[in-house]
Amino acid sequence: KQWYQRRVAITAGGAKWFFGCGGLAILFYDNIGFVHTVRGKSMSPTLNPGPTRSLLREKVWLSRLPFYQPTVGDIVVFKSPKHGSRLAMKRIAGVAGDTVVPSKVMKNTMEAVLIKPGHVWVEADNRHTAGRDSNEYGQLHNKMILGKVTWLLWPWSRIQSLRNTRPPFQQSENREESQQR
């Protein structure tokens, strides 16, 4: 009987550690953050994918701390409205209450759009990428946003904080801030 009890105890102990670490990893991933690889040129020159080998691609730290308030200028990672299972990364160009005029380059209509509560307007830094931001798919629901990109981590030669960066062009003519603020 004794060898049996010891085996069960060791397996139970191992299982506790396995599930415990797994659970902690998931909690960390969901509530603290993770390293995200840059794919695509839509945020150039701020963030570049580099050559196709995964090890050489730029990597950023995505902060998923709770109670994130979307702010204009933040670079965010969100679930892509065009491909349900993929993640996208763009810069917030307008928040709820702002009025945005979709960029002339991409959108046919020139009407101003009022951003609804709980939504944001995201735009690519790289004006030459065709669509793939709010100019194509409209306002983005806040719940699609995973978190804010706070650091460029790789390559080491480019390590820098990304908290307060600006897009490489003047965005202000597109956006009218909400009067309530």
Add this chain to the structure above:
Amino acid sequence: PEIMVTAAKWALLGALGTGLMFSRGVAFVTTSGSSMVPTINDTSNTSVLLVDVFSAVTNIKKNDIVLCHDPEECEGFIVKRVTAMAGQFVQLDPHEEPGPYVARHSYEGRLSVPTGYCWVEGDNRSTSHDSRAFGPIPLGLVKGRALCRIFPWPKVLLKSE
């Protein structure tokens, strides 16, 4: 004091474990409203559902009942049935008054769902505020599929193909 520390440890573990399960595994969800009568409840009573939050978005299929973030509100959820997936056409009922979105976007009596989105409708068409009013919702807003109802009477909601 020693008992309190142990109790606190177990409480923290329980809270983290439950939080983890509800966000990534299976969750109990309380619903109210009449948009899914009679499938989920009778006349807007509350009911309790078991929702699978675990499976990936790619597992969502037509006719699943899903829990989604409310597309029109900052917080809150809705429970509706997926009646058309990305790339499919929405079954429009010619006898009923078209909802705001349907009226603006249907063309020659047809309406298709763009890639990355799904079309949701409540089973109780007369009282349901759904995609006919606010349009298709992005799959990223779908939180999970309803597996079964626990209260008032157990009932399976997820039908396997």
